[in-house]
Amino acid sequence: xxxxxxxxxxxxxxxxxxxxxxxxxxxxxxxxxxxxxxxxxxxxxxxxxxxxxxxxxxxxxxxxxxxxxxxxxxxxxxxxxxxxxxxxxxxxxxxxxxxxxxxxxxxxxxxxxxxxxxxxxxxxxxxxxxxxxxxxxxxxxxxxxxxxxxxxxxxxxxxxxxxxxxxxxxxxxxxxxxxxxxxxxxxxxxxxxxxxxxxxxxxxxxxxxxxxxxxxxxxxxxxxxxxxxxxxxxxxxxxxxxxxxxxxxxxxxxxxxxxxxxxxxxxxxxxxxxxxxxxxxxxxxxxxxxxxxxxxxxxxxxxxxxxxxxxxxxxxxxxxxxxxxxxxxxxxxxxxxxxxxxxxxxxxxxxxxxxxxxxxxxxxxxxxxxxxxxxxxxxxxxxxxxxxxxxxxxxxxxxxxxxxxxxxxxxxxxxxxxxxxxxxxxxxxxxxxxxxxxxxxxxxxxxxxxxxxxxxxxxxxxxxxxxxxxxxxxxxxxxxxxxxxxxxxxxxxxxxxxxxxxxxxxxxxxxxxxxxxxxxxxxxxxxxxxxxxxxxxxxxxxxxxxxxxxxxxxxxxxxxxxxxxxxxxxxxxxxxxxxxxxxxxxxxxxxxxxxxxxxxxxxxxxxxxxxxxxxxxxxxxxxxxxxxxxxxxxxxxxx
Amino acid sequence: xxxxxxxxxxxxxxxxxxxxxxxxxxxxxxxxxxxxxxxxxxxxxxxxxxxxxxxxxxxxxxxxxxxxxxxxxxxxxxxxxxxxxxxxxxxxxxxxxxxxxxxxxxxxxxxxxxxxxxxxxxxxxxxxxxxxxxxxxxxxxxxxxxxxxxxxxxxxxxxxxxxxxxxxxxxxxxxxxxxxxxxxxxxxxxxxxxxxxxxxxxxxxxxxxxxxxxxxxxxxxxxxxxxxxxxxxxxxxxxxxxxxxxxxxxxxxxxxxxxxx
Numbered sequence: 001x002x003x004x005x006x007x008x009x010x011x012x013x014x015x016x017x018x019x020x021x022x023x024x025x026x027x028x029x030x031x032x033x034x035x036x037x038x039x040x041x042x043x044x045x046x047x048x049x050x051x052x053x054x055x056x057x058x059x060x061x062x063x064x065x066x067x068x069x070x071x072x073x074x075x076x077x078x079x080x081x082x083x084x085x086x087x088x089x090x091x092x093x094x095x096x097x098x099x100x101x102x103x104x105x106x107x108x109x110x111x112x113x114x115x116x117x118x119x120x121x122x123x124x125x126x127x128x129x130x131x132x133x134x135x136x137x138x139x140x141x142x143x144x145x146x147x148x149x150x151x152x153x154x155x156x157x158x159x160x161x162x163x164x165x166x167x168x169x170x171x172x173x174x175x176x177x178x179x180x181x182x183x184x185x186x187x188x189x190x191x192x193x194x195x196x197x198x199x200x201x202x203x204x205x206x207x208x209x210x211x212x213x214x215x216x217x218x219x220x221x222x223x224x225x226x227x228x229x230x231x232x233x234x235x236x237x238x239x240x241x242x243x244x245x246x247x248x249x250x251x252x253x254x255x256x257x258x259x260x261x262x263x264x265x266x267x268x269x270x271x272x273x274x275x276x277x278x279x280x281x282x283x284x285x286x287x288x289x290x291x292x293x294x295x296x297x298x299x300x301x302x303x304x305x306x307x308x309x310x311x312x313x314x315x316x317x318x319x320x321x322x323x324x325x326x327x328x329x330x331x332x333x334x335x336x337x338x339x340x341x342x343x344x345x346x347x348x349x350x351x352x353x354x355x356x357x358x359x360x361x362x363x364x365x366x367x368x369x370x371x372x373x374x375x376x377x378x379x380x381x382x383x384x385x386x387x388x389x390x391x392x393x394x395x396x397x398x399x400x401x402x403x404x405x406x407x408x409x410x411x412x413x414x415x416x417x418x419x420x421x422x423x424x425x426x427x428x429x430x431x432x433x434x435x436x437x438x439x440x441x442x443x444x445x446x447x448x449x450x451x452x453x454x455x456x457x458x459x460x461x462x463x464x465x466x467x468x469x470x471x472x473x474x475x476x477x478x479x480x481x482x483x484x485x486x487x488x489x490x491x492x493x494x495x496x497x498x499x500x501x502x503x504x505x506x507x508x509x510x511x512x513x514x515x516x517x518x519x520x521x522x523x524x525x526x527x528x529x530x531x532x533x534x535x536x537x538x539x540x541x542x543x544x545x546x547x548x549x550x551x552x553x554x555x556x557x558x559x560x561x562x563x564x565x566x567x568x569x570x571x572x573x574x575x576x577x578x579x580x581x582x583x584x585x586x587x588x589x590x591x592x593x594x595x596x597x598x599x600x601x602x603x604x605x606x607x608x609x610x611x612x613x614x615x616x617x618x619x620x621x622x623x624x625x626x627x628x629x630x631x632x633x634x635x636x637x638x639x
Numbered sequence: 640x641x642x643x644x645x646x647x648x649x650x651x652x653x654x655x656x657x658x659x660x661x662x663x664x665x666x667x668x669x670x671x672x673x674x675x676x677x678x679x680x681x682x683x684x685x686x687x688x689x690x691x692x693x694x695x696x697x698x699x700x701x702x703x704x705x706x707x708x709x710x711x712x713x714x715x716x717x718x719x720x721x722x723x724x725x726x727x728x729x730x731x732x733x734x735x736x737x738x739x740x741x742x743x744x745x746x747x748x749x750x751x752x753x754x755x756x757x758x759x760x761x762x763x764x765x766x767x768x769x770x771x772x773x774x775x776x777x778x779x780x781x782x783x784x785x786x787x788x789x790x791x792x793x794x795x796x797x798x799x800x801x802x803x804x805x806x807x808x809x810x811x812x813x814x815x816x817x818x819x820x821x822x823x824x825x826x827x828x829x830x831x832x833x834x835x836x837x838x839x840x841x842x843x844x845x846x847x848x849x850x851x852x853x854x855x856x857x858x859x860x861x862x863x864x865x866x867x868x869x870x871x872x873x874x875x876x877x878x879x880x881x882x883x884x885x886x887x888x889x890x891x892x893x894x895x896x897x898x899x900x
Contacts, residue, residue, distance in 0.1 A: 054682045366795035367851070370895035373683045377875050377893055378765040 002300055002319040003086060003333050006037035007287055009156065009195040009270070009313035013045040013056060013079070016310030028059045028081070035305075035315060038086045041143075041154035043195045045077035049365070057362045058371065061085060064362045067094040069140035077140040078194070079362075080154045084352045087337040089145035089152075091118050092360040095137030096144075096155075096175045097127075102359045118146045120183035122175060126247075131171035141172065143360075149326075149336035150295060151183055155194035160227065173198075173230050177248070180234070184252045184292050192253060192290040195270075195313060198231045200238055200255065203265060205284035206277075207615050235290065253290040256302035256318045269304050273312045276610040280623055281306075289318040298324040298333075322346075580634055582607035582627035583619075590631060603631040641669050641705050641731040643696040648727035648742060650695070650862070652718045654888055657859035658687045659711040661890075666762050667707040669731070673699070673886070677764060685852045686875070686891040688767065694884040705731055707738050708760040717753045767891070772869035772877070773844040774801035777837040778821065780866040780880065784857035786819045791850040793817045796895060800845040801870060806838055810850065833864050844870050846894040853878070856890040863888075 016022040022031050032040050047056075049068055057064060059081065067078045082089060094100050098110030098121040110121040127133070143154045155176065158169040176192075183190050199205040202219070212222055223229070223241050232238035233248040235255050261267060268283035277283055289302055302318035323330050332346030342350055357363055579587045588605035605627070612623025619626060645651060658678075665678035665687075673696075676689040693699040721727060721742040730739040737754040744750075786808050790797050794812030801807075809818035824836045856878050860866075863880040870876055875891040882888060 367849070370847070371682070371684060372893040372896050374679060374686050374875050374891055374893040375683050375763075375765065377873075378686075378767055378891075 002321060003337065004035075004037045004317050004319045005039045005041070005152070005191065005193060005289060006035050006315050006317040007041040007043070007154070007193040007195070007289060008035075008315040009043040009287060009311060011044050011046070011311040011313065013042065013047050013077075019309040022310055028056055029061065032059075032062065032081060032083070035317075037317065038083045039145075039152065040081040041152075041193045042079045042081070043077075043154070043156035045079050045140075046074050047077055048073050052362065052365065052367075054368070057365070057368045063088070063357065065089075065092050065094075065143050065145065065358075065360050066362050067140045067143045070138040072139065075139075076156055078143045078154050078156050080143045080145055080152070082145070086334065087147065088339055088342065088352055088356055089147055089358060090339050091116065091146040092358040093118050093144040093146075094142070094360060096142045096153075096172065096179050097122055097133050097137050099133045100137050103364065104359070118144055118151055118183075119186055119188070120151075120179050122178045122182065126178045126182075127175055128171070130167050133175075136168070136171050136175055142176075146188075147337045148340060149324075149333070150189040150191050150292075152191045153180070153193065155192065155196065157194065157196045157198065159197045169197075170226055170230075173227055177230055177234055181247070181252060189294045190253070190292045191295065193288065193316075195287050196231065197286050198227050199284045199286060200228065200231055200235065203263075204267070204286075206266070206268065206282040206613070207284065210615055236293070252292055254293065254296045256289045256291060256296075256299055257285070257304060257316065259296070259299070260302045267304055268306065269316055270313045272611075277615070278312075279610040280613040282611055282613055282615045287313055287316045289316060291318070295320075580605050580627070580629050582609075583625035584609065588627060588629070605629040605631060605634065640700065640702055640733055641707075641729060641735075642698070642700045643669075643674065643729045644698055645696055645727040645729075647723065648718070648721040648725040649723040650691075650882065651727060652721065652723065653862045654689060654691075654859070654882075655711060655714055655718060657856075657862065657888070658689070659715055660858065661685060661855055662687055662711060664708065664710050664758065664760050666760050667709060669701045669705045669707065670703075671701050674729075677767075678762065679765075680852075684849065684893050685855075686765065686767075688887075688889040688891065690885070690887050691882070692885040695882065695886045703733050705733065705735065706760075707731060707735065708758040709738070709755065710758060713755060717755050720751060720753065770869075770871060770874055770877075771841070772874070773840070773842045773871040774806070775839045775867060775869040776801070776806050776821070777865055777867045778835070779833050780857075780860045780863055782834070782836075783866050783868065783878075784854075784860045787850060787853045787857050790817060790819065791854050795850060796847050797850050797853065798845060798847040799868075799870060799876075800843075801838070801840055802843040803840065844872055846870055846872070846876065848876055848892055848894055852890075852892050856892070859888055859890070 010016055016031065017026045021034055024030075045066070045068070047068065049066075052066070061084050062081045063084060064079055064081045069076050093109045095109070098117075099108050101108045102112075109117065139158075141156045141158070145152045145154075153176075157176070158165060158172055160169065180190050180192060199208070201223075202208045205211075208219075208222065212219065215222075220241055223232070223239060229240065229245075230248070232240050233244055234251060235253050236251040237255075237258070238251065257267065266281050267285050268281055269285050269287040271278035271281075271283035285304075287304075291299065298320045300319050300321045303316075305315040305317065308315055320333055322333055324333050324336075325331075326336065332343070334343040334346050334348075339356060342348065342352070342356075362368065579590065582588050584607065586608055589608045590603050590605055593599045593602045593604065607617070607625045607627045609622070609624045612618045612621055614623075617624050617626045658676075661680045662678040663681075665676055668675045668677075671693065673690060673692040673694075675691075676687065679686045693701075717740055721740075722744065724745050725742040726745065728739075728741040728743070730741070731737075735757055737756055740753045740755065742751045742753075787797070790808055790810040793814065793816065794810035797808050797810045799806065799808055805820050805822040807818055807820045810816060821836050821838070823838045824834075826835065859880050862882060865881065867879045867881070868876065869879070875893050878890040878892070880888045
């Protein structure tokens, strides 16, 4: 079945939970099980230490290592989850260079005693030093785990955003390159995973041609851009123009997805959400699983999972065989992705225990450390149907430490009970309209109800009414966000009120216009000026009040504040704008100009469809058409 | 049919306020002996147990067992409409969809009435065994709150050591360490009685707890001038606020496992 390593830039650690299939259970355990992964590397967690929650740290059967930014909040961030049942790292580090220090220590990783180091730290002179070392490792972009078989780097490399970040980006990539080469030189095998934010070759991106045109560079120049050149010198089989740089004479990593899919086009892992380019697969391949030469033969598969939603990236994985060739003989992988002695010949020799936790494990963050469940400290009073139906935690991973074992039981309970409720609800829905359910509900004794409410596996008809009421409550809540029923709209107040309104409007007139003279004649004089000067809405409409209404002052003033007219002007202001339609005759979407320049901040309308595979607006195709209308040039209105 | 009249709405207001951050939804279980509540927090580390005895109400009537499933945030919203010294009456049918809350000014000249929708809550009920605690400290509730908040500034957890020398709360954190030691101090003087510290110790005990939760418990300080903290090995810590006439608000907290090696 293999040992699967999955990397995914999730764009916010909870982001996937908004999408199927993750949204059904909304737990990391379920997510990782669906991914069928043994190690999951997550980038762009976008979370602060203080916002870490039980459900993301105390994942039953999993351990986790975070690297979060020191200063910028809710940005970047890398996490590696490891499945306790199949693997356990022997060392863990944060940062590429090793300048950071383990929790509760002031000694940096690279200054630890040799036997506690992962090694391969850049030596003096190996880095250009344009950006300070401490800053390079301060953004939560790298977690490194060491297993007896290999060193695994989980990386979120800086994006190529603007020139102000170029130094940082190159500094980071340079440090990563040096570290990997050093590790390989020391004889360690390396797996590099993550969102590297580098397109290796023309085959790996849909927009190379566009980018050449935009930046006015040749293909060769594009190939030689510093970050791409660095990456291609690192990877076997990549094109490097001209002579290789000093210290980068040999490639050291295999691009596993390409190894298994050497000529596949459109193998994109990242798309532009704003432009909605995923449907037409106009994107680029910037998420990788790379391995050093000695490991290449271990891998049996590598691919992208472009069908899995949840982020602007898709998961990318590689699978290691269960039995791998090492030096002279074949060896079960489990023996060498766990601490020595934990597995022998693929059989577990001892359980994973609390003391196997490495200092960097998030489970040791004070808030989560040594957690104990109060539920287990009290014996349960009643073991009703629901509880007894859950058997002892034999099915759960036997490798979990005591605490997480308890946690896993806990989550089992809750999952089953929530399933139970779901079943009940659907039954209730079925029974709701049927006639006999209601009398049954009336006859029940309250005690019975309570009992049945609690037991999920015997949902009688008696539950029907209660349950349906509950679901009703939920819909009520959902409706609360919209305008509450019975809430009148502002427009309602501007309906004509022929009789009683006269006096009020008279008052209003004297309030709004203190210069209106009191005598009717003078009032009449002033009023001919008033509408044009004072009410811009009317002015726009160009409908001056009819002169014929000047008969009596009262009647005349009523006309100045003509309720129907006022209503129209209000609805003009408040009414919903009719959006233009594109060439597909679909309502356009409105966007705001972000590009600096004279038009920055102006909104405009374009076709709502996703961008086509060409990356350009297309004429007469099913993809985005050329419709473009400045919002200020569009006068559509509903009234 | 439930009908319970409380002279001072204040009591319920304060109780609900002090637990609403720990528990979101819970059942108020009503029977002929009173109104009880038991709920765990999301992480299953702490447990709230409240008992309002029938004697706390006048009159109190509840013929059948009724579970009122309430969202505490919603309940807080309704209770905000009550003045502290309003007379509060709770009413519910035998199989209720709503609970009715009536607030009446003490002068009887203003009556407001609210119906709060109920929900079905599948709640697990833990049997809390009667326990002989190795150590029990009764002290001023404001003093206990002060100790918790002061030490929370130092560390995430506090270790509580009860020995014959007294009771010591100590916290060890990144910026340093701190501790507060209390000794037995009982005077019969009524005036300073609330500052008494009464320690009952049958055997020394030392346990570590999360301060985040203790600080949270201390939101109940306003419900009672004194608090009793009870500890034993292998048993959750009990922080108990007495509400008079047998009623109480109790918090239980699971200690942190083992000691650091």
